[in-house]
Amino acid sequence: MAEDDLPGNIKVTRADWLRTAMELLVSDGVQSVKVQTIGTRLGVSRSSFYWYFQSRQDLLDQLLAEWERTNTGVMIAHAALPAPTITAALNNFFRCVVDPEGFNHQLDFAVREWARRDARVRGVIDRSDTARQQALARMFARHGYDPAEADIRARVLYYQQIGYYALELSETVEERLSRVEGYLYCFTGVVPSKEEVEDFKRYARGVAGGHTRPI
Helix, strand or coil: CCHHHCCCCCCCCHHHHHHHHHHHHHHHCHHHCCHHHHHHHHCCCHHHHHHCCCCHHHHHHHHHHHHHHHHHHHHHHHHCCCCCCHHHHHHHHHHHHHCCCCCCHHHHHHHHHHHCCCHHHHHHHHHHHHHHHHHHHHHHHHCCCCHHHHHHHHHHHHHHHHHHHHHCCCCCHHHHHCCHHHHHHHHHCCCCCHHHHHHHHHHHHHHHCCCCCCC
16 A cells, blocks of 8 residues: 555654654664654654554564664765765765764764664674775775775774764864865875865865764
């Protein structure tokens, strides 16, 4: 049955259930991701839940898969974007973390907190961390770094980025952007062109809109 054909109060979609479940995961933790709570927020009965999910565990499994598809997927996709230089490639990666519609660091840490209670989720996170690091290592390797150096630079870049989120630093966009040239040099060992730096700054200012997302 198509979603448009659903009767009465079952007009709420699977995406609505997942979105609300994610909001609860981020704000209150996995223990608060309950069918009744989500249904109340959506203004529908529990019965509509079963059009899309077999059980709460099924919802949690799909929620975890959605996190992996989006957060891990967006990092890997940006690391794979074509670029004429390694510094331009790194700017491509940075775009996914400054864009409010890109990498969701609050969701990422909510899933990591969830993993403290669930070894299976811990395994998914380990797999995602490895995939992200390997994507960054491939990015460096495409620009001439030998495999060992590419691996180390990828780890330094990834751990630094995740560390920014863990520290919950509150810096303005302009404070972050003032360090972009230095970051590009430190991560790559290559001095970026002025055009690359200015191009990234224009992009970041355009999508950030005053937000303080880590760069």
